[in-house]
Amino acid sequence: MELYSIGVDLGGTNLRVASFDPNWGLRDSVELLTRRHAGRDAVIADLCDAVESLIRKFGGRQECVGIGVATPGPMELPEGRLLDPPNLPGWENFELRRELEKRLKERVVVENDANVAALAECLLGQGKELKFSSLCMLTLGTGVGSGIILNGQIWHGMNGMAGESGHVSVDPQGPMCACGTRGCLELSASATGLVRQAREHIALHPGCALAAKLREKPNFTATDLSTLANEGDRNAIQIFETQGKALGRGLAVLVNSLNLPLYVLGGGVTAAWELFAPKMFDELSQGSSMSCPPSWVRTPAFWAPVWCRSARMGPRRRHGCRPVIKADSLKRDCQPLPGRA
Numbered sequence: 001m002e003l004y005s006i007g008v009d010l011g012g013t014n015l016r017v018a019s020f021d022p023n024w025g026l027r028d029s030v031e032l033l034t035r036r037h038a039g040r041d042a043v044i045a046d047l048c049d050a051v052e053s054l055i056r057k058f059g060g061r062q063e064c065v066g067i068g069v070a071t072p073g074p075m076e077l078p079e080g081r082l083l084d085p086p087n088l089p090g091w092e093n094f095e096l097r098r099e100l101e102k103r104l105k106e107r108v109v110v111e112n113d114a115n116v117a118a119l120a121e122c123l124l125g126q127g128k129e130l131k132f133s134s135l136c137m138l139t140l141g142t143g144v145g146s147g148i149i150l151n152g153q154i155w156h157g158m159n160g161m162a163g164e165s166g167h168v169s170v171d172p173q174g175p176m177c178a179c180g181t182r183g184c185l186e187l188s189a190s191a192t193g194l195v196r197q198a199r200e201h202i203a204l205h206p207g208c209a210l211a212a213k214l215r216e217k218p219n220f221t222a223t224d225l226s227t228l229a230n231e232g233d234r235n236a237i238q239i240f241e242t243q244g245k246a247l248g249r250g251l252a253v254l255v256n257s258l259n260l261p262l263y264v265l266g267g268g269v270t271a272a273w274e275l276f277a278p279k280m281f282d283e284l285s286q287g288s289s290m291s292c293p294p295s296w297v298r299t300p301a302f303w304a305p306v307w308c309r310s311a312r313m314g315p316r317r318r319h320g321c322r323p324v325i326k327a328d329s330l331k332r333d334c335q336p337l338p339g340r341a
C-alpha cells in the first residue's frame with residue numbers, strides 16, 4: 001500500500017478534507033459546508049467522520065503519515081490552540097490539535113490557513129516557477145490573512161502569530177476593528193470590508209444609484225458590488241479604488257519591512273483584480289520607495305514581482321497568475337512601475 005497524508009481546510013464556510021500521495025498528488029476529497037450554527041462539536045464530528053472515511057478508503061492507518069489542518073487564526077502554534085477566530089465564533093481558546101489527536105488517534109499538525117496557502121504557493125506555485133524559496137502571500141477573503149515563507153519554511157514568529165498583516169493599520173482615522181486597532185487593512189480590503197463600505201455609503205446617500213440597485217438585494221455580496229462596478233457604477237468603482245489604496249499601503253509596509261523577492265495575492269476578492277489593482281500599484285509606488293536606494297528605482301534588475309493568484313485555483317494550476325510589478329528584487333523579467341523606469 002502507498003503512503004498518504006490527509007489535509008483539512010477548516011474554514012468558516014467550507015470544510016474540505018483530502019488525501020494526497022507522497023508527491024502531493026490529490027487522491028480523493030470530501031467537501032462539506034461548515035455547520036457553524038450547529039456548534040463546534042458538530043463541526044469537529046463532521047471533520048473526523050470525513051477523515052475516517054478517507055482512512056478507510058485508502059487502506060488503513062499504517063500508511064497514513066499524518067494529518068494537517070489549516071484554519072483561520074489567530075492561534076498559538078505549535079500547540080494548535082485557537083484564540084478568538086472571528087470566523088469561528090464559539091471556538092475561543094479551543095485546543096484544536098489536542099482534541100483532533102484524541103479523537104483520531106493520529107498525529108495532527110494545525111496551521112494558520114494563510115501560512116499554508118503561502119507555503120503551497122512557494123512549493124507548488126509561483127515560488128517553484130520563479131525559483132524563489134521566500135515569499136509573502138496575502139489572502140483576500142472574508143478577512144485578510146497573510147503568510148511569510150523564508151527559505152522554504154513558514155515564519156511563525158514567537159508563538160505562531162506572525163503574518164497577521166490584515167491588522168496592519170492603513171488608516172489611523174478609520175473605523176475601529178474588532179482587534180482593537182483603528183483602520184486595519186482587513187476593514188477595507190476583505191469581502192466583508194467591501195460590503196461594509198457599500199452599506200456606509202448607502203446610509204449616507206440613500207438616494208444614490210448604488211442604493212437603488214442594492215435595495216433589490218439586501219444581502220448583497222462583494223461579488224454583487226464588483227458586478228455593479230464593472231457595469232460602470234461610479235460609487236461601486238470608488239469603493240474598489242479605496243480598497244486598492246488600502247492594499248497598496250499594506251503592501252508597502254510589507255515590502256519595506258521584509259524585502260522579499262515575491263508577493264502573491266490570492267483569495268476570492270482577487271476576482272475583482274482589474275477594479276482595485278491600478279490604485280494598489282499607485283499607492284505601492286508612492287509608499288515603498290524608502291525600501292530601495294534611488295539608484296535601484298531606475299535599475300530594471302531590481303523590480304520585484306507581485307502576482308495575483310485567482311480564486312479557486314488548485315496549487316498546481318498557474319494560468320491565472322499574472323505578472324505585475326513592484327520594486328526592489330532580483331527578478332529581471334518583470335515590468336517596471338509606470339513612470340519609474
Ligand SMILES: [Zn+2]
Pocket residue numbers: 166167168177178179180181184186
Ligand atoms: Zn484589526
